[in-house]
Amino acid sequence: MHTTNPSDIIIKEATTKSDIRRFVQFGIDLYKGNPYFCPPIFFDEVNTFDPKGNPALEVCDYVIYLAYRHNEIVGRIVGIINHRANESWGVKKCRFGWFDFIDDYDVFKALIDAVAEWGKSKGMGCLNGPVGFTDFDHQGLLLEGFDYNAPMASLYTYPYYVAHYERYGLRKEADWIEYQITPPTEAPERMRRVVELVEKRCGLHVVKVKNSRELRKRYGYTYFDVMDEAYQKLYNYQPMTPRQKQYYCKMYFPILNFDFVTMVANEQDEIVAVGLGMPSLSEALRKCGGRLFPFGWYHLLKALKAKKMTDFDLLIIAVRPDYQDKGVTALIFNEMTPHFSKYGVERIETTAILETNHKSLANFADYDHIQHKRRRAFIKEL
Numbered sequence: 001m002h003t004t005n006p007s008d009i010i011i012k013e014a015t016t017k018s019d020i021r022r023f024v025q026f027g028i029d030l031y032k033g034n035p036y037f038c039p040p041i042f043f044d045e046v047n048t049f050d051p052k053g054n055p056a057l058e059v060c061d062y063v064i065y066l067a068y069r070h071n072e073i074v075g076r077i078v079g080i081i082n083h084r085a086n087e088s089w090g091v092k093k094c095r096f097g098w099f100d101f102i103d104d105y106d107v108f109k110a111l112i113d114a115v116a117e118w119g120k121s122k123g124m125g126c127l128n129g130p131v132g133f134t135d136f137d138h139q140g141l142l143l144e145g146f147d148y149n150a151p152m153a154s155l156y157t158y159p160y161y162v163a164h165y166e167r168y169g170l171r172k173e174a175d176w177i178e179y180q181i182t183p184p185t186e187a188p189e190r191m192r193r194v195v196e197l198v199e200k201r202c203g204l205h206v207v208k209v210k211n212s213r214e215l216r217k218r219y220g221y222t223y224f225d226v227m228d229e230a231y232q233k234l235y236n237y238q239p240m241t242p243r244q245k246q247y248y249c250k251m252y253f254p255i256l257n258f259d260f261v262t263m264v265a266n267e268q269d270e271i272v273a274v275g276l277g278m279p280s281l282s283e284a285l286r287k288c289g290g291r292l293f294p295f296g297w298y299h300l301l302k303a304l305k306a307k308k309m310t311d312f313d314l315l316i317i318a319v320r321p322d323y324q325d326k327g328v329t330a331l332i333f334n335e336m337t338p339h340f341s342k343y344g345v346e347r348i349e350t351t352a353i354l355e356t357n358h359k360s361l362a363n364f365a366d367y368d369h370i371q372h373k374r375r376r377a378f379i380k381e382l
Helices: 017-029 042-047 055-059 083-089 105-121 160-167 189-202 212-219 222-231 242-255 282-288 296-304 329-342 358-362
Strands: 009-013 060-069 072-082 093-101 126-129 141-144 171-182 205-207 261-265 271-279 311-319 347-349 368-381
Touching: 009 105, 017 042, 017 060, 017 072, 017 093, 055 060, 055 242, 060 083, 060 105, 072 083, 072 105, 083 093, 093 105, 105 126, 105 160, 141 160, 189 329, 205 329, 212 222, 212 242, 212 261, 222 242, 222 271, 222 311, 261 329, 271 296, 271 329, 282 296, 311 329
Parallel strands: 093 126, 311 347
Antiparallel strands: 009 060, 060 072, 072 093, 126 368, 141 368, 171 347, 171 368, 205 261, 261 271, 271 311
């Protein structure tokens, strides 16, 4: 770690398209050569900060800062006020995210101080991060697992970040943990028995569709309603607006392999549970540095359409509250397990799960797994 004269650091607000592109590129360049970092898709990341494209910005105020030293970018940060979430939880949080910086505490402090001052000017009472506009953005500073592959959906940061956060006086508010799972060749006997019992007692059945068009035609966006209900009590979560549901559906569902999209419905054919995942795109994105052109699209398409894959990212498991504690997730895993074998999956990466969410953690008890990562959201009063 080294420090410099703070007067050498200039904080500038990023307001133009060129500024945003430099902001995104810095977050990629900082990790150049790191074998575990997964670059974002460049144009998707740029569009995240476009109010015309990202409906989450309709309910958020935000400011984007870049830190310069001698005309060179040395750090970046976004300050966020999610009014919808603050109202839902009865808090006055100023969030921060997309917070990356060289190993220099003065750069760190200059950036977060700028967001703190902005937040105070808006009447906020505390800093909270790293989090995004919504739960579908990257969140949680990595504390453990720096030498494991980062999925596209997860935040990766250098180990030196932790010391700077703690030196600034940021303290733990919530921790998530992640598992790496070795899938069995077939569903465990205990799981199959639970499936039979749940199907009989609850009148449930697995729903499989071929593509996003069929899913939307049959169920509209009701599977997002299931997610909203399932996640409503989880850390910082706020319900999605109708436009957000359309946005996420159009962005993610067309690229999914629907062998790994499983819905569970009741006797009224209402969706009560959702499970989905996708092949890991990390290696493909590293090859192209997040750029689709000229040849990045080929690497991504090859990974998405692969008939064999070693690494798989489990993205969402959501069960409607009135069907929780009934063994419904067994139907999802029972359906997915043969596909893991079919595609040759060797490792499954779970999404981040709150350490206090014992119901979700219990879903993996029947699988050979290790807890390999931990991440944290911090808070500090303003």
